[in-house]
Amino acid sequence: MSKKVVVVGGGYGGSAAAKFLDGVADVVLVEPKEAFFHAVGALRAAVDPEFLPRIFFPYDKLLTNGRVVRDRAVRVEPGRVTLASGEELAADYIVLATGSGYPFPAKVDVDDTAAAQDKYRQAQVNLDAAEHVLLLGAGPVGLEFAGEIRHVWPEKKVVIVDPVADILSEYDPELREEVRRQLAELNIQLVLGSPLKENPPTETGEWGTFHVSTVSDVDVTADIWFRCFGVVPQTGYLAGALADARKPNGQVAVAETLQVKGQDTVFALGDITDVAEPKQASAASRHVEVVAGNIKALIEGGSELAAYQPGPAAIILPLGPAGGAAQLPGMGIAGPDITSQYKGADLLTGRLGQLFGITGE
Incomplete structure (x- = not known):
């Protein structure tokens, strides 16, 4: 049977990771927003009405094999993601990609x-x-x-x-x-x-x-x-063994492989990681290569995992x-x-x- 991967958060890193793994595993992307919000374009959308629709991208064509669940993760622990609706998702691998909150208009806290x-x-x-x-x-x-x-x-x-x-x-x-x-x-x-x-x-x-x-x-x-x-990392849902990896500032402690510290099957990427680098969409994209590549390697029976090195x-x-x-x-x-x-x-x-x-x- 195909391994189950739950990606929590459909921002830059989460969406790209889900897309990468869509042909490798049974992927579920959990995201409360109705459409992807392109924060890089948000400040222009705040001044240009014609640009505004261009920062929202529906999720319905993102995955070919997997599915997108419009819901919010309220409790995540190794092997299981609990949603606000009460549904529980079992997972062989979990990717934490919930990003960060930021004052409007750079980001928006409205899901609709x-x-x-x-x-x-x-x-x-x-x-x-x-x-x-x-x-x-x-x-x-x-x-x-x-x-x-x-x-x-x-x-x-x-x-x-x-x-x-x-x-x-x-x-x-x-x-x-x-x-x-x-x-x-x-x-x-x-x-x-x-x-x-x-x-x-x-x-x-x-x-x-x-x-x-x-x-x-x-x-x-x-x-x-x-x-x-x-910037406020969105990690309040971490529970069980994962709660220990949450630092006082809300970031998640990760190893060089971007596995959550102390975990083999839970990875984190993007703004929530404690990687010492600017929290940018470009960094999240580089994280995806390591996280998705390492999960693919584990699924295929590999033991050597790639390490992430922050760039200049x-x-x-x-x-x-x-x-x-x-x-x-x-x-x-x-x-x-x-x-x-x-x-x-x-x-x-x-x-x-x-x-x-x-x-x-």
């Missing part, structure tokens, strides 16, 4: 596609009405979101506040210099090295003029604000469809032209269309 799209449309309306935008967080999300806003509304004032002393400190100085240059050209203001004294009085994404100050007494007036920080620091940071900068292994620092070729124009929607069996994307 129509409801999620409504939330983005409301954000577009509120942004359109705002003259001044405040973004809290000068990491890749805050910087990219600022670029998207200025591309659609070049007249809006955008201010980014962060207590850190410099942007993108984990990357090369040349990258930081290039990003700063483009931000200055876009007239995006950076207020670094000092947090706000208190959060704005309105809810995130809500229209309404307010005044706030940083601890260093920089005054900011804005009509809308968004939180652009706060790399980032592709769009600042609107035609702007941005990148740090790429072997290529150094790239400017707007190369960045838009790799990611800026369609934000990888075409590649995802191929994965999910959607032609014409």
Whole structure:
């Protein structure tokens, strides 16, 4: 009989792992969302109504042999996955790929596609009405979101506040210099090295003029604000022997083979792992090669498993469809032209269309 593999989570890594193993094992992908959510394109969807439908991909053509169960895993232990509906799935192998939560609009916590799209449309309306935008967080999300806003509304004032002393400190100085240059050209203001004294009085994404100050007494007036920080690994479902592998920050301890520490048949990939590297969709894709390859090897009776080695620091940071900068292994620092070729124009929607069996994307 075919071995049973349950993949928990249908994000970048989970979907790709399920697809890889679809011809190797009896695969069940557990995912509560109605459609795959393309987070890489989410910030553009928050400003461009025509782009919005392109970040949702139905799961119905992902697997040829296996099945997708629209449900949420509430308890996962070696050999068994319990769903919110009460159904229990027995598994010879389990892949944990539940990713992370992040404040809207970089991610959305709504499982229904129509409801999620409504939330983005409301954000577009509120942004359109705002003259001044405040973004809290000068990491890749805050910087990219600022670029998207200025591309659609070049007249809006955008201010980014962060207590850190410099942007993108984990990357090369040349990258930081290039990003700063483009931000200055876009007239995006950076207020670094000092947090706000208190959060704005309105809810995130809500229209309404307010005044706030940083601890260093920089005054900011804005009509809308968004939180652009706060990754939270989604691992609260771990139970039994797997609960011991959950670290205080929510990440899962893994071996070099990406097997959960102390486990032979349970693997983890993507944002939830404790691998020391930036949590990016590209990293999850590299994890898939190791995890799916190792499960295939085990199913076929192999004993030597591949080890995952994090790559050098790399980032592709769009600042609107035609702007941005990148740090790429072997290529150094790239400017707007190369960045838009790799990611800026369609934000990888075409590649995802191929994965999910959607032609014409």
